[in-house]
Amino acid sequence: MTPIDTVGAALAACRGRIDRVDARILLAEVIGRPASFLIAHPEAALTAAEQQRFSDWLTRREAGEPVAYLIGTREFYGRQFDVSPAVLIPRPETEGIVEIAREAFGLPPAAILDLGTGSGALAVTLALCWPQAAVTAVDRSSAALAVAKRNAQRLGAAVSFLESDWFGALPAAARFDLIVSNPPYVAEVDPHLSEGDVRFEPASALAAGADGLDDIRRIACDAPRYLRRGGCILIEHGYDQSDAVQAILSHAGFCRVRSWPDLAGILRVSGGWLDAAADEA
Secondary structure (H helix, E strand, C coil): CCCCCEHHHHHHCCCCCCCHHHHHHHHHHHHCCCHHHHHHCCCCECCHHHHHHHHHHHHHHHCCCCHHHHHCEEEECCEEEECCCCCCCCCHHHHHHHHHHHHHCCCCCCEEEEECCCCCHHHHHHHHHCCCCEEEEEECCHHHHHHHHHHHHHHCCCEEEEECCCCCCCCCCCCEEEEEECCCCECCCCHHHHCHHHHHCCHHHCECCCCCCHHHHHHHHHHHHCEEEEEEEEEECCCCCHHHHHHHHHHCCCEEEEEEECCCCCEEEEEEECCCCCCCC
């Protein structure tokens, strides 16, 4: 086995095994230095403990384990969030929900609900964007909530957390101006569930029935009972599900239903408003 006792040797050992960017991220984390240090100091020595840790991570990454789970963090909206195999790894397309929400409200929403919060990325980010808002985040996984609570505390976000299967444990009188969700939306038979990084993520946060829309149907059906009139719902979904999700939202009674594209131009978020002129339920 080729020694990996220096920065340069460690990076060389990764060639043909893992992506170059992944290798630099892992090694920078191991030695506690920025990635620029790796380029400038290939001769820098690694301790025996650093060599062992990097070798272990290299083997695990080569087997497909996500970088975010190995180093325990992932960036979302310019902040570092703790992650673990108990939560879905935050993705750039989910940041679109934050941007859309900020554009949709002239005045800050008074109350926000994040359904299926996972790492808490959405709830924490929205709470930091709107510190005066009362933000509630729910998840049915206690392990996920533990990660989300840790992120909120570390980043200084005021968020209330509740273990709940969607709206199940919310008080009947709870009302929100904005509901956001990145729910499971992959079909249970989708072959991508057995490929790449996704293999290591919690299946319960990814798959939702034969067409991937079971949880979105549940959310859309129950959401009007918890939204104030004039309130908005925003849901992330798959690249080819915008028409179906718009139909689900319209059927549930939402108006001004539309979809928004991500940076690649793919419609990845759909939402609608509860008619402000409608009678209270």
